[in-house]
Amino acid sequence: MFLESGAVALRAKTKTPKAEVKPAPLPFPKAVGQAVRAIPRGQVRSYAQVALYAGRPGAARGVGREMATLPQRPDVPLPWWRVIRSDGTLAPQVAQEQARRLRAEGVEVAQRGDAFRVKVPRETPAVGGATKRRR
Structure with missing residues (x-):
């Protein structure tokens, strides 16, 4: 009886998990629109940050093109x-x-001549994330 219950427990532990079905990624224009709509009032994001939040890191120029055509x-x-x-x-x-x-x-925008500038927020590292050590 002991062996039989041990075998059942072993089979339960070694069961292979079912493969997770990942949803198909959104088309780029929809992903960009969703990422832009998610920016809270009073905050800004760079084109690169929007690309990252849209699931397309490195596509900052593409975000710029989409922003002009959405x-x-x-x-x-x-x-x-x-x-x-x-x-x-x-x-x-x-x-x-x-x-x-x-x-x-409520965003602070500085103007110097014809140029306007906003302070870009930096992404904060995740809690417990790896940080570089200073020597």
Whole structure:
């Protein structure tokens, strides 16, 4: 009887888990739109950060192209003004309007001549994550 119960326990431990079915990734335009809509009011993200959150790290230029072509839906507006360059500057073509909208949300926007700049938030490392040691 002892051997039989041990064999059952052994079989239970060695059962192979079923393969997880991963959902298909969203098309790039939809993933970008979802990542931009997820930016909280009063915060900004760089094109690179949006690409990362969209599941396409390294596609910052693609995000820029999508931002220029994504359709505006009145029922779910895309807050394009919350997406900025990685150095914190605003694109000259839309800088005035973007700065106005960001300031209305409480974001600090500095202006020097025709150039506008926003402080870009840094990603915080995960708690317990590896950090570099200083010598």
